[in-house]
Amino acid sequence: MAEWWESIYNWFDGLLNFMPRIPLGSWVESFVEWLKNAQFVFDGIRSVIAFITTDVFLSFFQLIPPIIFILALTGIAYAIVKKQGSYGLPILVFFGLLLIESVDYWDDLLLTLSLVLTATLISIIIGVPLGIWMARNNTVQRIVTPILDFMQTMPAFVYLIPAVAFFSIGIVPGVVASVIFAMPPTVRLTNLGIRQVPTELIEASEAFGSTAKQKLYKVQLPMAKVTIMAGINQTIMLALSMVVIAAMIGTDGIGRQVYYAVGRNDIAMGFEAGICLVILAIILDRLTQALNPASKH
Amino acid sequence: MAKIKVEGLTKIFGKKPSQGMKLLKEGKSKDEILAETGLTVGVNQASFEVDDAEVFVIMGLSGSGKSTLVRLLNRLIEPTDGKVWIDNEDLAQMDEKQLRKVRREKMSMVFQKFGLFPFRTILSNVEYGLEVQGIDEKKRHEKAMESLELVGLKGYEHQYPDQLSGGMQQRVGLARALANDPSVLLMDEAFSALDPLIRKDMQDELLDLQEKMQKTIIFITHDLDEALRIGDRITIMKDGAIVQIGTPEEILTNPADDYVERFVEDVDRSKVFTAENIMVRPATVTLEKDGPRVALQRMKDEKISSVFVVKRNKELVGIVHADEVSKAVKENAKDLGPLVHADVPTVELETPMHDLFHAISTSPVPLAVIDKDRRLKGIIIRSTVLSALSGNEVTDNG
Structure with missing residues (x-):
């Protein structure tokens, strides 16, 4: 840099000297510290999430012998696509799961599946009502939309820090981080789906004297179902992508194996674990899409 | 009220x-x-x-x-x-x-784009208004079926809206609106x-x-x-x-x-105007008092080739034609009666103009406009129909 420019640069730089460094980070930190006063709340949440993940989903999945599990899921896939006349999905489910079992990732698969299902379940329980509320109230939409933008654009790693702060390490902060990261599509698409219901149908429902509840359950939700399901599908995919990142804070499952493999530069392990995640992702994606009633009555 | x-x-x-x-x-x-x-x-x-x-x-x-x-x-x-x-x-x-x-x-409503619920069957669409009232299923079906029958859609109750044509869909819309009476x-x-x-x-x-x-x-x-x-x-x-x-x-x-x-x-004025609006005052002869000579004179005066015959109370009897009347005059006949053709084309006061076209185009004589008691109120000739269609002048009730 030429000297003359450097002196001009410094002069301009000096203009900002009066401004102190804004301690944004430490503000947030003290806010998080302050929130810890309500540790009993987080402990409660922690035990609920732990219960759903390990005691409900995981224990149930572990009860089932792998071969029965594989056949059952194949059967479900077959039942779903039977009417459409294409049998790719059950074949994919059967051989995909068989491959995971043969490379010894079955236990990790079950845990990852439990994590994803728990995160998705929580996302739906919070996200769908929130989306409905947004659709009915423009003020709520104006407030929630930037929060959702924030949740989605913040690098996913960042969520690990408060998750650990409140929920320690292990499975639970992994689920929490997944929920934060994965919930926005469900909220957004529930809102969108309800807002997209043609005005005439809303008017028809009102003109025949429906209550707000009847309008919601008999017209808006059925009409928005396809869109909401698309949102849930997205949520599942995002939750799955979060489980690898959550491995950094001690969340077990296939993600952990990927994380180890990266650390050790172990190509064989990385590929096996990676392909297991891909298989799980494809199965979950196709299953939820096939469930979507878009193409039938 | x-x-x-x-x-x-x-x-x-x-x-x-x-x-x-x-x-x-x-x-x-x-x-x-x-x-x-x-x-x-x-x-x-x-x-x-x-x-x-x-x-x-x-x-x-x-x-x-x-x-x-x-x-x-x-x-x-x-x-x-x-x-x-x-x-x-x-x-x-x-x-x-x-x-x-x-x-x-x-009150119920029928919508421009039908406003049918695509995920519900026709029957369940028609039932909607009853369903939100909490009417039990059996009665609901019954009323909805009645309503569907009324609009001529019986047999379609288990179809879905997108399986029906636009006209049929709007019948469903109408049936739904009628279902809660x-x-x-x-x-x-x-x-x-x-x-x-x-x-x-x-x-x-x-x-x-x-x-x-x-x-x-x-x-x-x-x-x-x-x-x-x-x-x-x-x-x-x-x-x-x-x-x-x-x-x-x-x-x-x-x-x-x-x-x-x-x-x-x-x-399209033809859909609005009735015979009453466009008829003109007829030239007539009275059966009881006028003979062939009077009839012939009237036709000469009016420059027409036939004239309507009425009774004293204006009840339409029929029509006489110039050629036959002049023949009767030469034969010195006194009575119009035998010369009258009773089969005259008639229309009523309320007949829409639209329906007059065919009658006037096939009839060699003007149309007689009569009221409920067959009294002659006016006649319709081709030129009046045309002038009414062009919107120029509509004569007052002759």
Whole structure:
């Protein structure tokens, strides 16, 4: 840099000297510290999430012998696509799961599946009502939309820090981080789906004297179902992508194996674990899409 | 007693509508208010009454506020000001529960794009209004089936809306509106989305149904022909305000202003005028007193080749032709009686002009217009039909 420019640069730089460094980070930190006063709340949440993940989903999945599990899921896939006349999905489910079992990732698969299902379940329980509320109230939409933008654009790693702060390490902060990261599509698409219901149908429902509840359950939700399901599908995919990142804070499952493999530069392990995640992702994606009633009555 | 009475009903869209209301009352126009305050006047102080079992058509171009007006009547849109009485109850004052009761029991609505629920079967669509009332399933099915039968869709109850044609879908819409047996039917451009032939069928069918059911129907349309076909009375709207209310004939013969006149200019007059409107005064001879000579003289005077014969009380007897009469005069006959041809083409006073075309084109003699007692009221000749069609002059009742 030429000297003359450097002196001009410094002069301009000096203009900002009066401004102190804004301690944004430490503000947030003290806010998080302050929130810890309500540790009993987080402990409660922690035990609920732990219960759903390990005691409900995981224990149930572990009860089932792998071969029965594989056949059952194949059967479900077959039942779903039977009417459409294409049998790719059950074949994919059967051989995909068989491959995971043969490379010894079955236990990790079950845990990852439990994590994803728990995160998705929580996302739906919070996200769908929130989306409905947004659709009915423009003020709520104006407030929630930037929060959702924030949740989605913040690098996913960042969520690990408060998750650990409140929920320690292990499975639970992994689920929490997944929920934060994965919930926005469900909220957004529930809102969108309800807002997209043609005005005439809303008017028809009102003109025949429906209550707000009847309008919601008999017209808006059925009409928005396809869109909401698309949102849930997205949520599942995002939750799955979060489980690898959550491995950094001690969340077990296939993600952990990927994380180890990266650390050790172990190509064989990385590929096996990676392909297991891909298989799980494809199965979950196709299953939820096939469930979507878009193409039938 | 009026079934529906509307007084000063106004809708202003935008923030702070009360400001616009004040300006409206000062007599400012829709455009002035928009320029001054940014508020849009949807409906401007509309007042009218609709009688029981009347078909009341509200007509206007798009943007004239007609669809807003009909939605103010069942409060799908909340009025800014004004009153709506239905059976002497003020709808605008009702709380939600009372309003729901009115919507469930007294008035239902048919929509332009049908407004059917795509995920429900036809039967379950028709049942919707009953379902939200909590009526039990068996009774619901029964009523819905009756309603479907009424519109001629029995057998389609387990299909879905997208499996039906547009005309059939709107029948479903109509069946759904009729299922809870309302006394008021609001129809918002109900047939506008249908192609012309189907639309005409639906209009006929609505009129047939109306004859049986005697509902109070408020029908929105932008199509004047449709309005004239089905309306007992027609309201014409412009810029949210009512310009004219009247029977189809009043609107056509006596348009309130340029706007209405331009509206009715290109109407198919043949659908509106009846024989009574276009008939002319006939030349006649009286059977009891006039003989062949008088008849011949009259034909010469009028420069016509045949003349109608009536009794003293004007009852139509028939027609005599110049050639036969002059022959009788040469033979010195005194009585017209044997010369009269009784098989004269006749039409009634109320016969629409549309139906006169065929009769007049195949008949060698003018058409006799008679009343219920067969009294001759006038005649119709080709030139009168043509001049009425061109809209030039309509003679007064001969």
